[in-house]
Amino acid sequence: MPMYERGNVRIHYEEAGSGFPLLVIPGGGLNSTIEGLKTHPFNPLVEFSNEYRVIAADLRNAKGGQSTGPLEADRPWDAFTDDHLGLMDHLGIDKFIVLGFCIGGPFIWNLLKRAGNRVVAAVPVQPSGYRHEMPNLSYTNNMKGWGPELCERRPDIKMAQVDTFLTNMYGGERADFVYTVSRDFVRNCQTPILILPDDVPGHPYVVAMESAYLAPNAQVSLYPWKMNPRQTQIALRHVRGFLSANRPAAAARPLAAAAQ
Amino acid sequence: MPMYERGNVRIHYEEAGSGFPLLVIPGGGLNSTIAGLAASHPFDPMVEFADGYRVIAADLRNASGGQSSGPLEIDRPWDSYTDDHLGLMDHLGIREFMVLGFCIGGPFIWNLLKRAGDRVVAGVLTQPSGYRPTMPDLFYQNNIKGWGPGLCERRPDITMAMVSDFLNNMYTKRADFVFTVTRDFVRQCRTPILVLPDDVAAHPYAVAMETAHLAPNAQVSMYPWKANPEQVSLAVRHIGTFLKANRPASQAQQPVRAAAQ
Numbered sequence: 001m002p003m004y005e006r007g008n009v010r011i012h013y014e015e016a017g018s019g020f021p022l023l024v025i026p027g028g029g030l031n032s033t034i035e036g037l038k039t040h041p042f043n044p045l046v047e048f049s050n051e052y053r054v055i056a057a058d059l060r061n062a063k064g065g066q067s068t069g070p071l072e073a074d075r076p077w078d079a080f081t082d083d084h085l086g087l088m089d090h091l092g093i094d095k096f097i098v099l100g101f102c103i104g105g106p107f108i109w110n111l112l113k114r115a116g117n118r119v120v121a122a123v124p125v126q127p128s129g130y131r132h133e134m135p136n137l138s139y140t141n142n143m144k145g146w147g148p149e150l151c152e153r154r155p156d157i158k159m160a161q162v163d164t165f166l167t168n169m170y171g172g173e174r175a176d177f178v179y180t181v182s183r184d185f186v187r188n189c190q191t192p193i194l195i196l197p198d199d200v201p202g203h204p205y206v207v208a209m210e211s212a213y214l215a216p217n218a219q220v221s222l223y224p225w226k227m228n229p230r231q232t233q234i235a236l237r238h239v240r241g242f243l244s245a246n247r248p249a250a251a252a253r254p255l256a257a258a259a260q
Numbered sequence: 261m262p263m264y265e266r267g268n269v270r271i272h273y274e275e276a277g278s279g280f281p282l283l284v285i286p287g288g289g290l291n292s293t294i295a296g297l298a299a300s301h302p303f304d305p306m307v308e309f310a311d312g313y314r315v316i317a318a319d320l321r322n323a324s325g326g327q328s329s330g331p332l333e334i335d336r337p338w339d340s341y342t343d344d345h346l347g348l349m350d351h352l353g354i355r356e357f358m359v360l361g362f363c364i365g366g367p368f369i370w371n372l373l374k375r376a377g378d379r380v381v382a383g384v385l386t387q388p389s390g391y392r393p394t395m396p397d398l399f400y401q402n403n404i405k406g407w408g409p410g411l412c413e414r415r416p417d418i419t420m421a422m423v424s425d426f427l428n429n430m431y432t433k434r435a436d437f438v439f440t441v442t443r444d445f446v447r448q449c450r451t452p453i454l455v456l457p458d459d460v461a462a463h464p465y466a467v468a469m470e471t472a473h474l475a476p477n478a479q480v481s482m483y484p485w486k487a488n489p490e491q492v493s494l495a496v497r498h499i500g501t502f503l504k505a506n507r508p509a510s511q512a513q514q515p516v517r518a519a520a521q
Contacts, residue, residue, distance in 0.1 A: 192501075213490045219497040222480040230473050237452075237479045238498070241505035 001066060004057075004083075004090040011083050012066035013057035017049025020120075020247040021093045023084065024056040027102030027126065029138070029202070030146040033058045033065040041126070041226040042236055044099055048243065052097075057087055059103075063149045071150075071157050076169035077180050081110045088118070097243060099123040102203060109211075110180040112189055119191055121246035123239055126198030126226075129207030130176050137201055138170040178211060186214040193218040194242040196225055196235055261327060264318075264344075264351040271344050272327035273318035277310030280381075280507040281354045283345065284317040287363030287387065289399070289462070290407040292320040297362075302387070302486040303496050305360055313358075313503065318348055320364075324410040332411075332418050337430035338440050342371045349379070358503060360384035363463060371440040373451055380451055382506035384499055387458030387486075390438050390467030398461055399431040437467060446474040454502045456481040456495055 004011045014034050024044045026032040034056045037043045045054050058065025060083050072079035084107065088096055097120050100108045105127025111119050131137060147162035170179065177183060195212045197220065199205035205223075212218040219242070225235035264271045274294050284305045286292040294317045297304045306315050319326025321344050333340035345368065349357055358381050361369045366388025372380050392398065408423035430439070437443060453475050457468035465483070472478040479502060485495035 192497075194501075212494060217497065218494060219501065220482040220494050222482060234472060234478060234480050237477065241452075241479065242501050245501040245504040 003066075004087050006082075006086050006090075009060060009069035009083060009086075010067060011057050011060065011069075011087055013055060013087055014045065015091075016045040016054045017052055019052040021088070021091070021096035022048055022052040022054045022243070023088065023096050023098045024054055025084070025098065025100030025104030025107050026056060026059075027100075027104060028062070029103050029128075030059060030061070030142050031063040031065070032101075032103055033062050035064060040101055041232050047236060048099075048240070052243065052247075055087070055091065055093075057083070059083075061150055061154075063146060068154075071161055071165050073161055073165040073168060076165050077106065077110050078114070080107060081114055084111060085115055085118075094118060095120050095248070097121045097123070097247065099125060099239070100127075101125045102128050105129065105203075105208075106178050106180040109178050109186070112191055113181050113185060116189070116191060120248065121192040121194075121242065123194045123196070123242065124208070124211075125196045126200075126203045127178070127195065127208050127211075128202050129178050129204045129211075130170075131201060131204045131207075134201055135175060139166045141202070142166050142170075177207060183210075183214055186211050187216070189215050190217055191215075192242070192246045194221065194239060195219070196221040196239075197223050198226075263327075264348045266343075266347050266351075269321065269330035269344060269347075270328060271318050271321065271330075271348055273316060273348055274306070275352075276306040276315045277313055279313040281349070281352075281357035282309055282313040282315045282503065283349065283357050283359045284315055285345070285359065285361035285365030285368050286317060286320070287361075287365060288323070289364050289389075290320060290322070290403050291324045291326070292362075292364055293323050293326040294319055295325060301362055302492050308496055309360075309500070309503065312500075313507075316348070316352065316354075318344070320344075322411055322415075324407060329415075332422055332426050334422060334425045334429060337426050338367065338371050338434075339375070341368060342375055345372060346376055346379075355379060356381050356508070358382045358384070358507065360386060360499070361388070362386045363389050366390065366463075366468075367438050367440040370438050370446070373449055374441050374445060377449070377451060381508065382452040382454075382502065384454045384456070384502065385468070385471070386456045387460075387463045388438070388455065388468050388471075389462050390464045390471075391436050392461065392464045392467075395461055396435055397432070400427045402462070403427050403431075438471060443470075443474055446471050447476070449475050450477055451475075452502070452506045453478040454481065454499060455479070456485055456499075457483050458486075 026036045028036045058067040060069040105124035108122045197208035221235045286296045288296045319328040321330040366385040369383045455472045459465035472480045481495045
């Protein structure tokens with residue numbers, strides 16, 4: 001089981017395929033794990049490993065995962081982004097494309113803010129965002145679905161710390177838009193972005209579309225795109241074309257040839 | 261004014277940019293003209309894609325307001341236009357090309373794929389026309405009113421009876437799906453396709469989506485994609501990515517991102 005270790009952080013990751021690096025961030029909120037990809041609308045470790053070096057990791061401290069580390073209550077988003085960037089460093093990868101489900105959306109924006117020169121292109125899939133009519137949704141979901149089990153596994157962590165962590169992650173000034181960056185940041189972000197919107201409570205369509213309208217080099221998939229396998233296949237072809245068109249020329253080969 | 265001539269057919273065309281060839285078929289039914297691209301279309305490919313492609317558009321043979329003319333080939337309406345598209349590519353020394361068509365360009369693209377599938381590298385069907393069972397004579401009526409009279413006025417050799425026969429062969433006797441090919445053809449077509457659906461009377465959403473679901477290498481844009489300029493920009497970026505991902509490797513120049521800057 002491949003592990004990346006940095007101090008008291010241990011991150012379990014898996015790789016599939018070869019080619020230009022594609023970092024995959026599973027969905028599932030703070031319980032984002034590689035295993036969870038099997039329940040997603042598509043599994044990038046399967047779909048893209050014929051052309052890319054696909055890398056996915058268990059999120060630090062996710063239930064059911066093998067990654068652990070401190071609960072950095074003062075910098076919740078950045079702590080996870082440290083792990084994503086640290087894993088890329090560990091693997092000797094400078095530039096990469098990133099595809100993230102759900103919580104992967106805010107993580108992608110944070111990666112673009114922190115290491116925009118390394119992220120060549122990004123695909124937020126059913127991205128999470130703040131929904132004004134349900135202001136406590138992410139806090140409440142994780143207080144129930146993540147915190148108790150984490151405290152049980154980790155005697156050094158108390159629910160009061162989980163509360164602070166989640167409040168800093170989702171509350172206050174962060175309770176807006178995509179949590180991790182401002183609209184101004186998105187407006188100035190030249191990185192190519194492909195968004196596959198959703199519209200469940202944790203994944204507001206309006207926020208996905210707002211980020212698409214603001215980002216000057218964004219595109220959007222068909223919608224809905226996951227009501228049946230045929231829709232998903234159509235969306236996947238869009239993702240493949242987007243990845244192919246944006247990976248550096250040295251890694252390129254024609255899409256049609258790859259498909260045959 | 262560049263002209264391609266073949267016998268008694270004269271086709272006015274224009275070019276913009278350089279790179280892998282992109283044939284553009286304007287919309288406007290049988291009055292499809294180059295001028296229409298800038299005047300009435302959601303975006304103008306001559307402007308949008310000229311920085312990376314050799315974009316070529318032509319006035320459709322006998323379109324009102326255009327400069328292309330030729331016989332009315334009553335027995336082979338669709339194929340006579342496809343002759344002009346393929347003939348123009350031959351005239352320009354182009355073997356393989358991509359094609360982007362609006363409205364009537366949809367059925368034309370399918371006919372190009374049927375007649376010269378080995379030459380068409382990829383196709384973009386923008387607000388494609390199709391048959392709507394609830395309005396079975398829509399295209400006949402539109403053209404018998406909006407195209408036939410002007411044509412007969414310009415061309416004394418053509419009568420409204422001939423126009424009627426032409427339109428019946430073009431639409432009435434082919435009243436299904438995309439007019440030019442069967443569902444089986446689409447099901448077997450491996451060429452990469454990007455469909456940008458519409459849903460006005462002549463551009464049925466259901467047919468556009470049916471082609472996308474049938475064709476094994478199809479993509480679909482967001483929908484709606486032309487309710488405002490921001491949506492159109494998103495859709496045009498999708499087209500840009502699609503074209504870049506599918507043009508032959510020898511034509512690849514720089515990543516889309518670099519080209520956009």
